[in-house]
Amino acid sequence: MTDDRDRWNERYRDDDFELPDDPVPELARRIDTLPEGRALDVATGSGRNAIFLAEHGYDVEAVDVSDEALAQAHTRADELGLEVDWIRADVTDSDGEFQLEPREYDLIVVSFFYAPALLPELKEALAPGGVLVYEHHLRSSDPVEVGPSDDRVRFRSNDLLRSCLDLTVLHYAEATRHGKEDGRPSTIATVVARKSCGGAQSYPPERDMRDVPRE
Template identity: 35%
Template structure:
């Protein structure tokens, strides 16, 4: 589903979740960072963006589904936080000014497309800024354990690392997927060296 209208229908059909607890890998990677400016690329309903806002971050959340963004606004209001919601194609979106944190969770749009998003996110990072990426690992396609198909939609550590050339990679590895006995996620964390 790469079409905004399809995603609008999918979000409209789902129940609205008000829980904004972060994925444990996100909390582990960025939970101790001092708040600054953050962007969540391909935010959907933006639960990570809202969680960051509750921790003092100034967050922009970007998605091409108007329904998802509207639903995220509702959840943010319920939590009493402000998020700058943007309806835009993440492949073309460029943050205004440097950011301290770029977050990409389960944005499965194809190898070339995710590389474009990651290059833009990396380019926007301020010195010392962090990039966090989490999604289905490509090993799932071989094992038949889960995630979207074709395999090109799944994450490959070497491909993601090449896309963020210029950053220092702290971690790029497959981890067990939360709640699954046999599927794997890929976690990538990287940062722009201080000037």
């Protein structure tokens, strides 16, 4: 964990390393339909998702391996008068201090963190009816300028979807996204899935895509 912590601390100290301030787009679009309560933001980075959730009344825990990232996120939350439980930990460390407990969270968000081996624990940590929102980079045959250079830490097409088929998938998409500021392309997979089962369920209303802002 020390190597990862040092590497990410160095990146967050680099003035040229910038992450978006906005939350995961599908999280923002669906926030009014998601279960209220306790939320976990995994690999929170500069805290964009955690802060958004705190603004919407969630009791938020946000975990990251980087001290520097958490310090930046903490400062930003303080400036906004928001309370988040910032946790420095490696969530992939099975012997670490931070352990996922079953049925703990009403909402779990994972953004740009490749952790397929962690998905079973994340799903188990959802409370009944809880929702997982996960997005990460895809392998692509098109030129992309954002995300890891190593395809081994990108999802293949439909990998993320297949990993969530034991949940009720409310949304899944694979698409090219262009940065708002620089227009650089990235390829992203996004899933929104609820911990529920059965042939008869309640579903949020379909969004009118004319009302959804473009990326």
